[in-house]
Amino acid sequence: MSAAEETPGGEDMPWGEVTPEAARRLLVAAVEAFAERGYHATTTRDIAGRAGMSPAALYIHYKTKEELLHRISRIGHDKALEILRAAADGEGTAAERLADAVRSFVRWHAERHTTARVVQYELDALGPEHRAEIVELRRESEAVIRRIINEGVAAGEFAVSDVPGTTVAVLSLCIDVSRWFNTQGRRTADEVGALYADLVLRMAGAQK
Amino acid sequence: MSAAEETPGGEDMPWGEVTPEAARRLLVAAVEAFAERGYHATTTRDIAGRAGMSPAALYIHYKTKEELLHRISRIGHDKALEILRAAADGEGTAAERLADAVRSFVRWHAERHTTARVVQYELDALGPEHRAEIVELRRESEAVIRRIINEGVAAGEFAVSDVPGTTVAVLSLCIDVSRWFNTQGRRTADEVGALYADLVLRMAGAQK
DNA sequence: AACGAGGGTGAGCAAGCGCTTAGATCTTCT
DNA sequence: AGAAGATCTAAGCGCTTGCTCACCCTCGTT
Structure with missing residues (x-):
């Protein structure tokens, strides 16, 4: 095991799990480019350029441009699911756990x-x-949210007539934050997270 | 004015305002292709092929591929705004008008x-x-929703602490329907519209 | 009958695409 | 010291892209 595989500044930095440093630089560059212009509008030359490398260097670390997207998508979804599960498996009432899940999920979609x-x-x-x-x-992410809502209904904390429909709406609301949120807007990620947690509790018919 | 400019089967058919019939066929083909694959992944050959024409025919009716997207986007936004305004300018309490706006806005995003x-x-x-x-x-669409919510708060119908934030959330929720909705899913557009109208009223703190 | 105008086509251009290859350089291990 | 392997580059291949151009139809008008 070489020293290059360790992350010097901490172990949960954004893309710490991507191990050769050049591969990480390429991946970070790809995330920026894909987010700005979209996957199809981004060229491999652009990605390599942002990482300060020649176009060919990309293919030492990734077989294709699609594999790069897959790695990004996989790591991102793993992280999102981990965040939801941490909140769902925590302590407290269904309302507290739902608010927690939405707050941290939204915060992730805003900050990142x-x-x-x-x-x-x-x-x-x-x-x-x-x-x-x-x-x-x-599907697993959806199952996590649905479970909390079901438990809340069973415990009499929530008044939800259509659980699957409400689940879709909650996730949809959170996910769409990444579309409109921008860092120099007037709202911080924490504020949006708090607001959305409140809105979702209302959607679930939780009593104050 | 030639007979080709009139719409024989009715006057508010989907793309009735696009006047040379070939231009409409190209535009409809472009909508399908853009929706399936995305703008950048769609080729002008693909669009022309779907419309049953040669690649060159596209450039008789549209200067560039981007102009095609612009026409689609413009007409679509005009329609969406018209739907919102119709509900907002209608009769009834703020709650009724908000529910109406969400119901028809969501229905449009689902059906189309x-x-x-x-x-x-x-x-x-x-x-x-x-x-x-x-x-x-x-921005105008957002203003329409914000106005209804403000009126509801002023009338004591709604309990909303953050009006701009809630406005963004409501619109975001509706818009995201177009991402996940599909016609052969288990829910009809009407059902989603009704569910979402209810959820939004809850978000606004409207009393039953 | 001749015409001009506009919608349509087949062929194809210049540019840019994802990706490959031959070889230079650097690091690591014996 | 020297071989072996990993990393990176310059050059470029084969293909596709958005778009153009010379030409052909099909018209309503004269």
Whole structure:
């Protein structure tokens, strides 16, 4: 194990798990480019250029441009699911856990909206088998939220007539944050997270 | 005025305002292609092929591929804004008008989700001046919703602490329907519209 | 019958695309 | 010291892209 595989500044930095440093630089460059222009409008020359490398260097670390997108999408979805599960498996009432899940999920989509935009909106650019893998992760995310809502209804905390429909709406609301949020806007990620947690509790009919 | 400018089957058919029939066929083909694959992944050959024409025919009716996207985006935004205004300027309490606006806005995004997907998610593919024109239309849509919510708060019908934030959330929720809705899903456009109208009233803190 | 105008086509141009290859350079291990 | 392997580059291949151009039809008008 070489020293290059360790992350010097901490172990949960954004793309710390991408191990050769050049591969990480390329991946970060790709995230920026995909978020700005979209996958299809981004050229491999642009990605390599942003990473300060020649176009050919990309193909030492990634087989294709699509593999680069897949890596980004996979890591991003893993992180998003981890965030949801942490909140869902925590302590407290269903209302507290739902608010927690929405707050942290929204905060991630706002703070890391560049990544989230790629992760959430470039799904169709993936090849069929990679796409299927990611779709499965999304189904799991949906299941996490649905479970909390179901538990809240069972406990009499929530008044929801259509649980699957409300689940879709909650996730949809959170995900779309990455589309409109921008860092120099008038709202911080924390503020949006707090507002959305409140709105979602209202949607679930939670009593104050 | 030639007979070709009249719409034989009715006057508010989907793309009735696009006047030479060949231009309309090309535009409809472009909407389908853009919605399926995205603007940048769609080739002019593909559009022309779907319309049953040669690649060169496209350039008789449209200067560039981007102009085609602009026409689609412009007409779509005009329609969306018209729908919102019709509900906002209607009769009834603020709650009734908000529910009406959300119901019809969501129904449009669900029924015409192919168009809506292009209209809502391909904005960045437009050139700077066309983009600015469309962004202005969106600001007007936002103003319509914000006005209803403000009126509801003033009338004591709603309990909303952050009006601009809630406005963004409501619009965001509606727009995102076009991303996940599909026609052979288990929900009809009407059902989603009704569910979302209810959810939005809850977000606004409207009393039953 | 001749005409001009506009919608349509087949062929193709210049540019840019994803990706490959041959070789230079640097690092690591014996 | 020297071989082996990993990393990166310059050059460029084959292909596709958005778009153009010379030409052909099909018209309503004269």
